Amino acid sequence: MLRQHEQPKQQVGGAVPADPPSGGSWAGAPRLSRFEQVADPSVYAALPGDWLLGLADVVDSTSAIAAGRYKVVNMAGAGAIAAVSNALGQARFPFVFGGDGAAFAVSPANAGAAREALARTATFVGEEYGLDLRVAMVPVAAVRAAGFDVRVAEFSPSPDISYAMFSGGGLAWAEAEMKAGAFRIAKAPPGSRPDLAGLHCRFEPAPSRRGIVLSLIVKPAEGAVPASYEAVVRDILALIEASPERARPIPDGGPPLGWPPSGLDLELRAQRAPGQSHWLARLKALASTALSTLVFRFRLPVRGFDPGRYLEQLVANTDYRKYDDGLRMTIDCTPELADAIERRLADAERAGIVQYGLHRQEAALVTCITPSIHRADHIHFVDGAAGGYAAAAQALK
Secondary structure: OOOOOOOOOOEEOOOOOOOOOOOOOOOOOOEEOOHHHHHOHHHOEEOOOOOEEEEEEEOOHHHHHHOOOHHHHHHHHHHHHHHHHHHHOOOOOOEEEOOOEEEEEEOHHHHHHHHHHHHHHHHHHHHHHOOOEEEEEEEHHHHHHOOOEOEEEEEEEEOOEEEEEEEOEHHHHHHHHHHOOOOEOOOOOOOOOOOOOOEEOOEOOEEOOOOEEEEEEEEEOOOOOHHHHHHHHHHHHHHHHOOHHHHOOOOOOOOOEOOOOOOHHHHHHHHOOOOOOHHHHHHHHHHHHHHHHHHHHOOOOEOOEOHHHHHHHHHHHEOOEEEEOOEEEEEEEOHHHHHHHHHHHHHHHHOOOEEEEEEEEOEEEEEEEOOOOOOOOOEEEEEEOOOHHHHHHHHHO
């Protein structure tokens, strides 16, 4: 979930607000005061029963990663969020980026627009990126009928933005149903395009400064005692909190810049106007990225835009830690810290408390959604640059 903070929200410290009313923008999510609370189920509020979950997932992302196309996979997952966000306009909704996919929740009033945006994104991803993006809409009522729940809280990594955390097992169940063929949305007709304004990837991968960029996923094992699982998550987070900058993978000053950016083709395909020739779009993208590279590299103010301040916000706004029915993080750490995390998780797995997947790589990748360079609530999704969450999920399986 994202929003500029226009009014104070409740900080979670014990009592959970009542279930929010149906319809309208999501305004009932409790806000976590500390990230360590993410594994505590009592700090989440239930979604209204008439809401729907939206899901997007790249089919066979493992093969795309093996072919070196993980930046494309990330753009496909982030594209689903950008498309829905643009389709809903000012309406805010909870969402989570998963590397090779995304999940979100919308009210019944916004479900039609979200469904159309997903259908168009699936067509776009297939035609422009050569990936098969499956998409689905799942009623929250169906999740609860199956014995699971969808509960949401907010965590703010900076004063300018909030991201949604999901609990209750509902997202995992809905994703499994989608992969089995249930609740699928048909792709839009050939040539359909979503509104992907703001989606870009002008930064290069950020190399590890401490030795390893570690992507990790930690989920409760079947039948695990919730308090035991929460204790394991707290132990892992305590190890990470003790690392410099909490093991944040994006350095001060932001990710590296290069020109032309390695993601230039991906961005121009996302932003190309209907009917515009590929070469004209490429020339415009080259000019635009050349200008932005100069502005950021030399911190040149342009028409009220402060590039230094933007980069500070970028670093603060990154979503390198999240929770969606399990802890998910991409961190920059020493080999010793990675080994300590793996030992703790291996012990917990043997005890029947967790399932986990880890993937070690040399750099982190950032995919951005910036609706306006003059607003502070721009979004920056972080993943490992060589497999990331998708590879960690394969290890978990």
